[in-house]
Amino acid sequence: MDTQLTTLLQQLDRRILSLSPQRDVFLLRLIVALLAVIFLAMDALYGMPFFYWLGLPFYLFCLALYVQGLLKSLLILRQVSAELLIVLVMTVTLIDGKPLSGAMVAWFIGLGLYISFTIIRRNREKIESLVKQAKRTALVLAGGEIREIPAEEVKQGDVLIVPRGTAVPVDGSIAEGKSSIDESFVTGEPFPIHKVPGDEVTSGTLNLSAPLQIRATRNGDASFLALIAGEIEKSLQKKSTLQQRADKIVQYLILGVTGYAFLLFFATGSLNLMATALSVLCPCAWALATPTVFASGIGRSARLNILARGGEPLDIMHEIDTVILDKTGTVTLAEPRVSRVMPISVQERELIEIAASVETRFSHPLARAVVNFARNQDITRFKPVSDAEDLPGRGVKARLEDREVLIGSPETLEARGIEIPDLEYSGRAIWTAINGEIKGAIVVQDVMRAEMTNLGQATRELGVKRVLVATGDHEESEARRVADLIGADGYYFNFKPDDKAALVKELQASGKVAMVGDGVNDAPALAAADVGIAIGGHKNVALAIASSDIVILGDDAGDLLTILDISRKMAEITKQNYAWAMSFNTVGLALATFGFLNPVLAAFLHHISSVFVVANAARLYAGINTAADLMDRMMTGLSRWQSQVSRFLTHRGQEA
Numbered sequence: 001m002d003t004q005l006t007t008l009l010q011q012l013d014r015r016i017l018s019l020s021p022q023r024d025v026f027l028l029r030l031i032v033a034l035l036a037v038i039f040l041a042m043d044a045l046y047g048m049p050f051f052y053w054l055g056l057p058f059y060l061f062c063l064a065l066y067v068q069g070l071l072k073s074l075l076i077l078r079q080v081s082a083e084l085l086i087v088l089v090m091t092v093t094l095i096d097g098k099p100l101s102g103a104m105v106a107w108f109i110g111l112g113l114y115i116s117f118t119i120i121r122r123n124r125e126k127i128e129s130l131v132k133q134a135k136r137t138a139l140v141l142a143g144g145e146i147r148e149i150p151a152e153e154v155k156q157g158d159v160l161i162v163p164r165g166t167a168v169p170v171d172g173s174i175a176e177g178k179s180s181i182d183e184s185f186v187t188g189e190p191f192p193i194h195k196v197p198g199d200e201v202t203s204g205t206l207n208l209s210a211p212l213q214i215r216a217t218r219n220g221d222a223s224f225l226a227l228i229a230g231e232i233e234k235s236l237q238k239k240s241t242l243q244q245r246a247d248k249i250v251q252y253l254i255l256g257v258t259g260y261a262f263l264l265f266f267a268t269g270s271l272n273l274m275a276t277a278l279s280v281l282c283p284c285a286w287a288l289a290t291p292t293v294f295a296s297g298i299g300r301s302a303r304l305n306i307l308a309r310g311g312e313p314l315d316i317m318h319e320i321d322t323v324i325l326d327k328t329g330t331v332t333l334a335e336p337r338v339s340r341v342m343p344i345s346v347q348e349r350e351l352i353e354i355a356a357s358v359e360t361r362f363s364h365p366l367a368r369a370v371v372n373f374a375r376n377q378d379i380t381r382f383k384p385v386s387d388a389e390d391l392p393g394r395g396v397k398a399r400l401e402d403r404e405v406l407i408g409s410p411e412t413l414e415a416r417g418i419e420i421p422d423l424e425y426s427g428r429a430i431w432t433a434i435n436g437e438i439k440g441a442i443v444v445q446d447v448m449r450a451e452m453t454n455l456g457q458a459t460r461e462l463g464v465k466r467v468l469v470a471t472g473d474h475e476e477s478e479a480r481r482v483a484d485l486i487g488a489d490g491y492y493f494n495f496k497p498d499d500k501a502a503l504v505k506e507l508q509a510s511g512k513v514a515m516v517g518d519g520v521n522d523a524p525a526l527a528a529a530d531v532g533i534a535i536g537g538h539k540n541v542a543l544a545i546a547s548s549d550i551v552i553l554g555d556d557a558g559d560l561l562t563i564l565d566i567s568r569k570m571a572e573i574t575k576q577n578y579a580w581a582m583s584f585n586t587v588g589l590a591l592a593t594f595g596f597l598n599p600v601l602a603a604f605l606h607h608i609s610s611v612f613v614v615a616n617a618a619r620l621y622a623g624i625n626t627a628a629d630l631m632d633r634m635m636t637g638l639s640r641w642q643s644q645v646s647r648f649l650t651h652r653g654q655e656a
Contacts, residue, residue: 009072016068025065026114032062033107040100059099062106063090079247080254085278088258092275093599101599105279108610138169138220141213151203154220162212168201172214180364180390182206192364194390208364209390250287257281264593272599273592280588280602285581285609290574292617297570299621306552306559313531313549315574317567320531321511323464323560324504327471327482329518330535330557331455332446336365338373339427340443351440353379355432358398358405361388366430367396369444406433409474413438426481428473445478448485451558456487462564465511470495470503470525500525516560517548533560569620577613584609 013025020028039055042048066083073081086106093102136151139161146161151169154160159175162168168181180192183205192208195201201214257278265274294311301308308314325331343351356374359367360382374382385405388398395408406413407430410420418433427445431438456467469483469491479493492503500515501524507513508530515522515529526532526548534548535557552559588605591597597605 009068009075012068013072016065024114025069026110029062029065030107030110030114032058032065033103033110036062036103037100037107040103044100055103056099059090059094059103062103063087063094066090066106080251084254085257085281088261089275089278092271092278096271096275096599098272098275098599101275101279101602104604111610111614136167136169139163150220152220154216156216156219158216160214160216162201162207162214164207164209164211166207168203168205168207168214170203170214170216170220171218172201172216174199174201174212175215176213177210178390179210179212180208182208209362253286260589273595275599276592276597276602277589279599280592280597280605281585285577285584285613288610288613288617289577289581292614293570293574293577293620296573296617296619296621297566300566300623301550301563303621304559304562306550306563308550309548311570314563314567315570316512316531317514317564318463318571319512320464320514320564322466322468322507322513323459324468324470324500324507324513324515324525324529325455325486325488325557326500326515326517326522326525327469327473327479328446330516331452331469331482331486332448333555335447336369336428336444337447338369338442339445340425341440342423342425342429342443343440344421344438346439348440349377349379351432352377352442353383354400354405354434354439355407355430355442357382357385357400358388358396358407361385361398362390362396366444370430370442373442400434403434404436406436407431411474426477428475428478445481446473448482449555449557451556452486454487455558455560456489458561459564462561462568464564466490468492470500472496497522497524501528504528516557533563535559566620573616573620577616580612580616581609 016025016028017023021031036055036058039051039058042051043055066086070081070083070087073079073083086109089105090099090102093099137148138151138154140147140149140154141159141161154170160169160172164179174195174197176197178194178196181195181201182192183202195212200217201212260281261274261277264277265271291311294315297311297314298308301314341348341352346354352370352374356371356379359370361367374380383400385398385400388396390396391408391412395406395412397404397406399405406416406418410429410431413431413433414420416436418431418436418438420431421438423429423441425441425443427443429441429443431441433439459467467486467488469479469486469488471479471482471491471493472495473479474494476493479491482488483491492499495503500522504513504515504525505528508528512530514531514533515525516533516535517526518535526534531550532548533550533552535552535555550563552563584605588597588602588609592602
């Protein structure tokens with residue numbers, strides 16, 4: 001029987017949605033209640049029964065809509081909803097011959113719900129539309145033919161073609177070919193890694209220098225990218241812990257209010273008193289206190305190109321004790337530039353000319369940095385180079401004027417028996433050796449974002465106790481340099497994604513932790529943190545949203561300060577809303593019990609409570625922090641209106 005009734009309610013729900021403008025049941029309730037209020041008010045003002053009978057069908061239709069919502073909550077969700085009190089108010093006031101107050105209650109509650117859920121729906125639609133933009137395909141080699149299929153249809157063991165300059169679509173191992181792979185999007189390492197047959201490649205990394213054949217080691221729907229993307233829908237369906245707690249409070253309040261109203265009726269025999277208590281104590285202020293603030297916070301963030309997966313991540317941010325910042329692509333641009341030249345036994349210009357001559361044969365970021373620096377030094381005629389070759393790891397070699405030139409990291413040169421001198425520098429050194437003898441080094445630094453200066457201090461001023469930098473860079477000097485520039489409290493270098501995730505869990509023992517990275521870059525750490533914040537989400541929105549709680553669509557990690565500020569305001573406004581709801585309901589109950597209110601006045605006061613909660617939350621969405629901000633906004637609007645009127649009058653005068 002329950003199953004049949006549930007099916008019937010679901011069919012009825014679909015039917016109502018088909019009748020609703022924009023398929024929005026809240027909007028339908030709002031319109032029907034407003035029509036009932038208008039016609040019933042006309043009857044009350046002018047004593048014309050025609051308007052009463054014209055408004056009554058709208059009243060009953062509105063009541064039926066709320067009854068349907070109540071039954072759906074009871075039978076499908078197994079919980080009592082605020083529709084119970086709305087139904088009781090509308091029923092009691094109708095029986096008592098005073099339906100206007102019931103219609104007004106239905107309209108104002110409907111208005112608050114419509115505003116709240118419209119903001120939430122629009123933000124969700126924005127997220128979902130951005131996610132749909134990311135459509136991945138794979139080139140599968142089978143029977144001598146190449147077919148392009150959706151990446152999620154790739155099966156383990158399939159052989160795929162990955163052209164130069166394209167992303168690896170699924171996890172796999174190289175079956176044929178050699179190439180430099182840019183793993184910065186996945187591992188955070190800003191410099192390409194040379195890969196050969198047998199090496200593993202991860203979906204989302206970029207093939208830079210040569211076409212590859214890879215053999216899928218997982219099905220496409222189980223690859224790194226697919227697993228992350230699969231979390232999107234789950235997270236969008238989650239209800240925040242705070243909202244769940246508020247829902248439980250509302251459940252008890254609804255039942256308590258209902259019981260108290262019936263107690264008043266049995267004690268006094270007055271339907272009027274019962275309706276008054278139900279009207280003044282409808283828990284819409286409680287029900288809307290949290291979701292309206294969450295909706296406003298989400299909406300305000302979205303207007304600033306910051307997407308939040310629900311209100312809870314934003315709400316938690318004001319409780320964060322530690323912020324961990326990824327370095328590459330987060331506080332830096334992931335664009336290496338030459339900062340210093342350290343010649344040994346050669347002139348500086350000669351060292352630059354030798355290194356640039358070799359690096360012109362390659363296209364990785366380090367090569368571009370050296371060549372661009374040489375050109376800025378007016379070195380434009382490079383020496384002839386032969387036998388140029390990428391080395392496994394971080395290095396290149398070539399022959400220049402019958403000399404063997406080796407350029408690379410300290411590890412690359414030391415592995416070939418070349419001793420590296422002990423020199424002080426800040427950044428990453430690219431050492432150059434000729435015929436096994438060190439000739440000097442060119443120091444490269446990842447370019448800092450200008451807005452990152454003193455980010456640590458600004459973050460601490462907003463309540464965060466500790467700001468740390470964690471990077472995959474192998475050299476401590478580079479991590480220290482970046483940490484000093486942003487004013488961090490500490491740094492960690494040579495940290496793989498799993499190391500960062502372990503660091504997050506370790507720090508969570510002493511408080512809540514937020515991780516800021518570039519979306520997929522630090523996915524394990526972003527997932528482990530209390531709040532994961534992805535920066536640069538516009539580059540791959542689907543992955544950024546999937547791997548984090550909050551997505552900064554631009555490249556400015558300084559938006560972290562905006563997020564912290566919004567979170568603090570959300571907490572403040574939520575407290576105000578609950579304080580107001582508690583105070584109002586307490587006073588309203590006392591006035592109703594002792595007969596100082598009637599249903600119409602109670603409904604009016606209830607409307608004030610509802611409107612206050614919604615308006616107080618909406619000021620966050622509008623960016624109004626103080627009364628002075630409100631006055632400025634009003635004066636600006638008035639000035640704009642006066643200007644438009646003046647232009648209209650001037651135009652009419654010219655026509656005359």
